[in-house]
Amino acid sequence: MTNTDRERHRERETAFYLFTQQRLPACKPVLTPAWVITIFLFTGFIFIPVGLVTLRASRSVVEIVERYDTECVPEPFRIDKVSYVQDDSIPKNCSLSLKVRKYMKAPIYIYYQLDNYYQNHRRYVKSRSDRQLLHGWKYHATSSCQPVEFNNNQPIVPCGLIAWSLFNDTFTFIRERAELKVNRKNIAWKSDRDHKFGKTVYPFNFQNGTLIGGGKLNPRIPLSDQEDLIVWMRTSALPSFRKLYGRIEEDLDADDVVVVHLMNNYNTYGFGGKKKLVLSTSSWLGGKNDFLGLACVFVGSSSVILAIVFMLLHLKSRRPYGDPSYLPWNRKSFSG
């Protein structure tokens, strides 16, 4: 072996040479029946338990849902709900009584749920000014807020359709004549409070127009503390959504009756939206929703079934693996 040969040999061993010759060491997995069956069984054994646990978690959540949009309109006004809700002279008081079926452990979350309400509508989503929310009326480029940008040639703070349509039904909860304490702090994301809504920005000229869209804001409280607004302005993804109203920090026992006094101010009658009040405990997974658990169980059991099917198929017809004699041009019996 001459020197150059040795050199060349050494060169051939380097990783770069192997790379240029497309011969990098590589793992080449091949799907054999054993692997396939193992994979399916593994998936099945992961997903069925996970699904069951999820399902249990979802079932453990106690949830009281009460639709009140129709009930809270007095009988005589039910023909024309819109004019009822728009008429300021009529008091909007309404009482609901909720029966607790199962023990509910604190914290109990209070949500209002709106259905058929497109908070993700393009015109709606765009109609806000994040800069104004942070910097107040000093920030002028708020054209995105149209059509709720100015009123009487004064800027509106907070501007835009989203803020304008702020949800303004209010709830008070009474159990056995004592008012339940509702914690309405920390219902919005901390990040939003700290970085998206200005601590020195106060509502201005808000809800002063001819058309009132929803709730009014206390002009003495800065936006960063207006948590209802902050919650409302984190627009929901889907046309059926809940928004956190507050937390009851007492346990509710089974067969407790909770009376809710509410102000039915918010107008969803114009477009047939539903309003619901939700009291819900939470699990490690969140709220009550069986879907994911069922889906996991379904995926898991399909995997197991597939594993069995493949096992049977494999027993029935077995193909010798990696046998070159199986290649068509090596098969003797082949005739066109």
Place this chain on the structure above:
Amino acid sequence: MDSKTPVENLYSVEPALNSSSRRSNFSIPSKASGGNSIREVNFSDLGSKPVRYGSRGADSDTYSTSQKEINDEDARLVHINDPVKTNERFEFAGNSIQTGKYSILTFLPRNLFEQFHRVAYTYFLVIVVLNQLPQLAVFSREASFMPLTFVLLVTAVKDAYEDFRRHRSDRIENNTLASVLVNDQFQQKKWKNIQVGEIIKIQANETIPCDMVLLSTSDPTGVAYVQTINLDGESNLKTRYAKQETLLKIPEKEKVTGLIKCEKPNRNIYGFQANMEVDGKRLSLGPSNIILRGCELKITAWAVGVAVYAGRETKAMLNSSGAPSKRSRLETHMNFEIIFLSLFLIALCTVVSVCAAVWLRRHRDKLDYLPFYRRKHFSGGEEDNYNYYGWGLEIFFTFLMSVIVFQTMIPISLYISMELVRVGQAYFMIGDTQMYDESSQSRFQCRALNINEDLGQIKYVFSDKTGTLTENKMEFQCASIWGKDYSGGKAMSQDQEDGYFVQVDGKVLRPKMKVKTDPELLQFARSGKEMKECGHIHDFFLALAACNTIVPLILDTPDPTVKLIDYQGESPDEQALVYAAAAYGFMLIERTSGHIVIGIQGERQRFSVLGLHEFDSDRKRMSVILGFPDKSVKVFVKGADTSMFSVIDRSLKINVIHTTETHLYSYSSLGLRTLVVGMKELSTSEFEDWHSAYEAASAALMGRTTLLRKVANNIENNLYLLGASGIEDKLQQGVPEAIESLRTAGIKVWVLTGDKQETAISIGYSSKLLTSKMTPIIINSNSKESCRKSLEDAIIMCKKFTTISGTTNNTGRTSRAGLTPVALIIDGTSLVYILDSELEERLFQLSCNCSVVLCCRVAPLQKAGIVALVKNRTLDMTLAIGDGANDVSMIQMADVGVGISGQEGRQAVMASDFAMGQFRFLVPLLLVHGHWNYQRMGYMILYNFYRNAVFVLVSFWYVLFTCFTLTTAISEWSGVLYSVIYTSVPTIVVAVLDKDLSRRTLLKYPQLYGAGHKQECYNKKLFWITMIDAFWQSAVTFFIPLLAYWGSTIDASSIGDLWTLAVVILVNLHLAMDVIRWNWITHAAIWGSIIATFICVIIIDAIPSLIGYWAIFEIAKTRLFWLCLLAIIVAALIPRFVVKVLYQLYTPCDVQIAREAEKFQTQIESGAVEIEMNPILDPPRS
């Protein structure tokens, strides 16, 4: 020893000689029997003009047209040594060149303009512009501009860098100095300042600054040697001549004036015609009188010329255009699918707009007050519509907006990915050591970058023979002289050195190459002219040494007393003959235009060359008229046997002619190339007749070529047969094995050669193209009728043979056991009648049934005709491989052209898409790289379709839940980055690096190449499966979170992040599932992309001004998010996995079985380390 008298006597003949007889200097037979000159291959015209492939007269047509007078309107007038006058009327280009496309000012507009020539970019731009309309602003300005800017920027930077390099080389070239005649003195002047009409002096080894007509050279006869390596890559020397009339003028002393009328600048580097008026005489100029920019002057001490074309009008500059662009088959198919995707896009948009229309109609009363719509302003008192343009327009805007949102349905990034992938593939092809030619130190070259994947689908290979299958290193093997066969030259005799040198001025001259000699013949050759037999041998070798266009070059050796003679010439056959003559003691030492010096048995003898009739493809012979020292005049002729026997005097020595014919037959059966040599002594009157005719013909301005040919035909008759030579052209290494592999791979190999039928057949056998199992069908016909008849017979016969086994199927798998393969051998004469006539169809039918087709004696344009015959009638891919100028037309005609960078210059390489050193590299190129490229590219295209479709469909589903208003939950930045960062790298890495099978397996089972023929990796079925899969996966991705979060507090940005991550992980895992070989780069790319996506999403959500601020952190805190992610991925991939497993387990394709074999066989033979033993490349030499 050499008497000057005959030369002086005949001096008056020389001017004509110099100027005209050599005008076709470039058409020296590049292959002695190949029969055609380079000239008829007209690069520029091939594509535009309808060419009649069948016509043999093609070259004579061009000859006659080239002789037409130049019209005054089409001419350019150059006043010699008077640049001012030359340039006063016409604005000729200066000599400064600018190959750079842009200047600093024009870069931006021009580069953008060029980039937007691509339809894809224009589509991109239209979308961006649409997005800028306030009514349609779906995305923010920055986000909508980013992808386009990114792509444009990348391309612009690349272009700018390339242009910068061009500018730099331009500057160097423009500032080179040349000596130019100014005020009767040669002064140094920068190249860029040279003007047409100026007289320039070039020293030896200098590069020529512009195209110029030679006026005089250091050689007294006006010869100049140039090397044209920069122009056409040929390294041998070419001879150029100055006109006799200008030869003696010395520009410094007497003012040279004159007028050159020449044709307009054109790109034909082998053609030039002009007239020159000097001293009242009108001379005609041809291509041998012009030296071109870029060439180098060699041997000649100096040369003086007048510039006629400068700068961008020089032939070199006019020819510097890139390789022809072709579009790959896969890309053509892909474009169909893209059209479908466009329809799909339109369908999606229509669905959205129709739904939106219905919604708007249904809610038309409520729109004013809907909290999330609020059609009206109420603020200013007046109630006008806000951003509402009526029902119809709203729907139209919705449609356009959905086009903007769903734009990525058409995968624009695919075009960029494909380019990058092809560059990567080319890198590996170029770097492949198994395609590195050690002997010529040349690597594989990828000249065309967009047809890599076509290499995996080749069905027909059209190969040239000489230089492609064979080495084109000619070796003189045997000779038949005066009816006696001398073919005993097996061993070098011990005293061979004797005849091998000539002493000149105490220095020993030796030929560079040694030739095996026949001892008996050597004996005879040495013994002088006394015996009659020896006289013939003497004449024979004299003919070999003289009757050619070889230029001897004297090279120095370390030993100062020994010099080597290197014979430079364009025809390897001639080189071999001259070397052979030298070996037998007839050494060509010097050649000028007027005389040659031959060392005969060590003694220098000088012969004057009185005339030389060039080789042309009609006569197929060349002749030289020599004036001997004893004042006798002889004509020596050499040429192809068919043309020679027609001019040989049959009345003389009929038995000699017969025995020579038998010898010729046996030589060609051995695969030797044969040439016949004849001579005739001219009587004084014959010489006078010829001389006057020759002079008249040479001086003729019109139809000079035809006249010269007539003169040649007159003198070349009644010859006296001297003998014949047999030259061996060795097969290249590994050719038989390569052909066998290709044939096993289901590729039909056709050989098209200019050689004789017998030679072709014998090479066919030795290269295993033909085997003894095959039944040959030979078609040699001389008329259309007989052609028709023999074709019909052949078809019947072919049917008979192919039906003996009972199975004929047209699916392409003809080479099955029990079938008798048929080989079709057809010659050029028959093809003349077949091509371009209705018989073409029959030939095609016939050749489809034959496993081998061998065409002999074909002209270059016929080669292209045969390729066209197949290409136009089938959808199969064709590949043409060749090395010479005569293969150019074929290479350009075929779908894939491969050039062999061999002995015959670089014409073929310049026209080719790929170039390599050896024929056998075709096997790794097609079977290995072609297979890989095809598989990779096919997969990548499908994957790109899928990838974008999943993303778009997820957006589409969401739109259905947002009142059809094109809101996107996925952040617009994620949408932009999706195809730029999130998913691009793995696609490209996998498409460059993944290998479905190892090189070893692919070479072991060439049949695996059938995957490309069967379009296994990209077809309509796969496309639909992929799209259905994309549909399912997008539905799973969208609906699992939708249902899991229905009626919850989830906000749009959070669920958008979930969808983003789910889609990215999903498509990356989908890719991971299909990766066959996992090396660390693949791992890094796939997992890295997923990690990069997380990082990007986090960064985007950490920007407070964006709507989704902190969303990812909020949602990632919940366990539901992770569970959703897991469920999406598994549920989405299961169907694909099941289908894949079912296919692989129960209907495995060949590739799959081979892959398993590869895996399990190597485990079994675990002892064998993976040394990539190549059974084809390293054949056991038998």
